[in-house]
Amino acid sequence: MRRIAVIAAIAVVALVAVLLTVSLNANKAGTAQAPVQDTPVKPAPTGKAPAVTYYKQIPPPSGSPLENVDPLELTVKNEPVGTTLNKGTVGISLEATDLADPALSATNASMVKLLKDSEDTVLRFGGNAVDRRFFWTSTGEALPASYTGDKTRPAKVVTPDDFQRVAALLEATNAKISLTVDLGHYSPDRAADMIKYASKIFGPRLLSFTVGNEPNGFAYTKLRPADYGIEKYVTELKAYADAIYAAAPNVVISGPGVYDQKWWKPFMDADLPQKKVLSFHNYPLYSCTDTTSDGFPTIPNLLGQAIHQRAASYQQHALDAAKSAGMETWLAETGMSACPGSNQTTKTHATALWAADYSLNAARLGITRLGFHSSMATCKGGPPMSVICSGGAYLEPNGEMVPRANYFGMAMVADLAPGKFLNLDSKGGGSSNTYALQNADGSTTVVIVNKNDPAKAAQTEVSLTLPGYALRGTMTQLSGPRLDAQDSTVIDGAKAGPVPAAKRATVPGFSYGSQTQKFKLTAGTVTVLNFSY
Template identity: 65%
Template sequence: MARFDSSPGKADSPNPADPANDGQPPGKTPGQPTGKSAGHRKRTLLIAGAGIVAVATAVLVPLTLGNPTAAPPAASETASASAPAPTPAEVGPPVTYYQQPGPPAGSPLEKVEPLKVDVSSDLVGTSLNKGMTGISLEATDLADPDLSGDNATMVKLLKEIDQPVLRFGGNSVDRRFFWTSTGEAVPADYKGDKTRPVKAVGPADLARLKTLLEAGDAKVSLTVDLGHYNPARAADFAKNASQILGDRLLSITVGNEPNGYVFNDVKTGSGYSIEQYVRELKDYANAIYAVAPNVPISGPGAYDQKWWQPFIDADIPQKKILSFHNYPLYSCDGSDPKASPTLANLMSPLMHDRAADYQKAAVKVGQAAGLETWLPETGIAACPGSNETSRTHASALWTADYSLNAAQLGITRIGFHSSLQTCKGGPPLSAICSAGAYPFGNGQMSGRANFFGLSMVAELESGKFMKLNSSGGGLVFSYALQNADGSTSVVIVNENDPEKAAQTDVTLNLPGKPVTGTMTQLSGPSYGAEDKTVIDGAKTEPTPVAKRATVPGFAYKSQAQQFKLTAGTVTVLNFKY
C-alpha cells in the first residue's frame, strides 16, 4: 500500500483486495457489551500529595484547560463551626482538579448510557513497552537533509512520541531508491517525477540520520530494494547501516509488500509468485548475514496473509520478526461501503473489530513461530488524496485506540506511514508534515491530529495490560496497565460524537485503594475538526505525570471512582495506592 509515496491524486498501484478477508474467518472481537451502572459522583475532597481528607473548606485552584466555560466540580461542604480549627498538616496543599472541555454550546445533547469499568488485578499477558509506536517513511526520505539532529522541530516530534522507531520503506524502496557506497550514478531505468523523485542514498546519509536518532532517542528499521534484484548491493547497504547505526538499527526487511508486485509491475513478466519471493529472500538474507550477522531480518511486510507462513518457513538466518501491513479502510472506489474512508466508518465498532481480527491473525502466526510481530506500516486508509478522515480529530481518536488494542493483542512495534512533504498539498493522512511551499517545504516539522493520538499512547509508562470488564458508555474502548511502580493507568477512548453526545457518567472500580488520582486528556470539538486537536489544552505532548491535575470527584482510598468524561476524548488516568 504505502500510498503516501504518491502525489495527492495518484496512486502507485491499484488498491489491493481486502487483506482482512483473505482467508480470515468473519469472527468478531468482543466489543463493549451493553449494561447498566448507575451512580452519583462522590464529593469527598482529596488533598493531593498529603493524602488527607479535608475536614474544612479547601482552596481550589482550577487548572485552566480546554473550554474555559466548563464549570469546576463542587468542593466539599464546610465543616461545622463548632469543630476545632484544622492544622496545616490536616488541610494540606490546595487541590487542582482537571477541567475538561464540555460539549459545544447549543449542542443537541444525546444522553449516553453510563459506563462501568471493572479493572482486575489479573493480567492479560501482554505489555505496552516504550518505543511501541513509531513513524513509517519512504526509503527515499533517507536522502532528505532535514532528517538531522540539527533539525530541532524533528527532534521535538520524536521526543513527543518517546523513543520511537523510524521505519524506512514504502513504495519508493523498490522503485526509486538507489543505494551506493561509492557514489555511482543512478541507473537510467530508475524513474521518478517532481513529487516522487529518484534518490541516491549513501553512507553520509546514514551518518546524518544517526545524529537525529541520537538527539531524538529513536531507533530505526530499514528496507532493502527487492524490485531491482541485487543481493550484493543490499548486503552493502546492510553492512554500512550496521557499522554506522550500531544498536539503533533494529531490523532489515527485504522488499516492501512483495505480494503487491504482481499488481503494480515492480516485477515484470509472467507475474511474481510466493515461491520466487522465497528464493530471492534466501539470496538476500544469506548475503546480508555474511556481512552483518547481528542484524535481524523482518518480513515479509505484506498485506496478504498468505505470504506470512512462507516467510516463517523460509530457511534464512537471523529471522526474528514477522511483519505485516494493514490499512483498515481500503475501499477507495466505494465498492465496499463498510470499508470506504468515511467518518461514519472510522468512528464505528466495526472498524475496531475488523482491525483487531486481522491483528490477532498475525499475532497467532508469529507467536506459533516464536517471532515478534510488528505492524511497521499502517494508517486509516490505503487511498491517495483527501477523504473524510483526512487531518481530522476523529483520526486522533482512532490512532490511540488502534495502537493500544494492537499492543494489548501482542504486537510490539507499530509504524504510521507518513511523509516529510508539506502540510498543504502533501499526503493528508501523514502524521507529520512540513511548513513551506509544496512539495518539500522548509523542514519545519509539526504533528497533525493523528500524531497527537500517537503521543497519548507513547507517553504512557511501560506496563502490563490488566484484564477488565466494561459495559455501557456507547462507543468507548477501555484499557488498563499495571505500571512498574505499582500504580494503575486506565485509558478511556471515548469515541462518542463530541458535537452531540452528553458527558458520560463513569464508574471505575480499581484493584486497590488509591491515595492519588490524576488525569491528562486529548480533546477536540468535532469528529471532522482539522487542526483543533489538543492535549491538555495545547498542541503538545501530555503533561508530565507528576504535574497532572486531580481527577474530578476523586475519592480518597476508594476502589470505586466516579466522574464524567466529555465525548470525543482520550483520557489517561493514573492511580497510586
C-alpha cells in the first residue's frame, strides 16, 4: 500500500507540473492576456515638482456664447501598432519643370528656411508637366518645337547645371529628392541619360525615379492613342527600366504613380531589374461638380470623418497590395482636392488641420513617404492648393518663398521625433483625431488634432491617461482664428516651425508625477504634447 501511495503522489506531482507548463504556454500564446509592455512603468516620484512656465494658448474669441464640446477622454496604451513615424515622411511634390527654377537654390534664404522647417524633407519632381513640357538634355540641345506650353505653364529645358544647383540646396537643408522621367515623349535613352546624371550629382540623396506621371490617364489626355492601357504601359515601362538600369543600376524605381489602383499590380508584377517601391496618387476631395457629394470641396467635407475614413481605406488597399509583394508604399502626390482652381477649402486654416491629420493617419497605417503637390509659382494667381508659393506680381515670381496654411500642418508632423505608433482609446472631443508615439528616449508624444471651429467652439476639456508617471510635459501648438481664415495660421504664435523641443513650455495644469493629465485645448488647433517619465 505504501508503495502504491508513493507512486500515486509522484503521479500527482507530475500531473501538476504538466498542467502548470500547459497553462504557462497557453498564457504565452493566448490572445486574451494583457499586452507585454516594452518598458516597465517607473514608480511614482516622491520629490517636489520643479518650477515651470506654462504654455499660453490663444484663447477662444470673446463675445457671443460658445458651443460646448464634449470632453475628450484619452488613454495611451503601451501597445505598439506596428508602424513608425520617421524623419522625411512628409515632403513636397513639385512640377518637373520647377527643376529649372533658380529659386531652388542654396543661396535663396527663404527656400532654405522652408525646407529646414519641414525637416529632412523629400522634394519629388513630377506632375503633369513632366510628360508635356519638360525636356532633359545633357548636351545643350534647344527646346524642340513640339514641346509647347502656355503663358502660365511654359515648357522648360533642364540640364545637369540645374541638378547641380538643386543638389546644393539639398545639401544645405539635408533634404532628399525623387524624380520622374518623361514618358509622354517616348525616349528610354534620354531618360537613362537623365538618371545617370542624377545618380552622379545627387548621390544617396536620390531616392527613386518614376516612369511617367499618371500614365493611366494618357489615353484620356491624348498623350497616347485611345487604346493605350496597362499592357502597353508595362511594355514601355520595361524598356525604360532596362535602359536606366544599364546607366544607373543602384537607383530604385517607384511606380506606377497613378490614381487608378488597377495599375498597381501590373507594375509590381513587371519583370524590372531595379528594386521597386509602390507609389500612388490620391486627392480625397474628388467631386468637382456634385455639390451634394461628401467629396465636393467644402470645409465640412475636408474635415469630416467620411473623407478621413475613405482616404484611410484607399491607402490601406495600397499597403495591402505592396505588403503582398514585399514592397514599401509611398503616397507620392497628394492634396486636398482633385479640382483645379480655388474653392471653399483653399488657403484656409482648415487645410492646416487636414494636412496634419492626413499625414499622421497615413503614417500610422504604414505609408512611409507622402508628398503634398505644390508649385514655385506666385502666390498671386498661382495654384491655391500649393503648400508654398513665391512673392511677386502674377507670373513674375521674385523667388521669395512663403508658406501657406497647409504647409504649417505638414511642418508640425515633420518636426515630430521618430517613434513607434501606439494604440490609444479615445472618446468625445467633438470633431477631433488623436495619435500617440513611443519615442526612442522612452518619452510619449501625443498629438491632438482639434477640428472644431475656433470661431464657435469652446475649449475642449481633456483627460489624458499616460503609460507612466510624468515628470515633464511640454507643448507646442498650431492655431488659427477661424476654419475659413486665410493666411492666418501660426505655430506657437509665429509663422514658423515649432519652438525647439528643449525650449517648449509646460502643458497647462500639468500634474507632476501623475499618470493622468487634465487640461483644456482651444478649438482649431494641432497640439503636440510630449511626456517624459
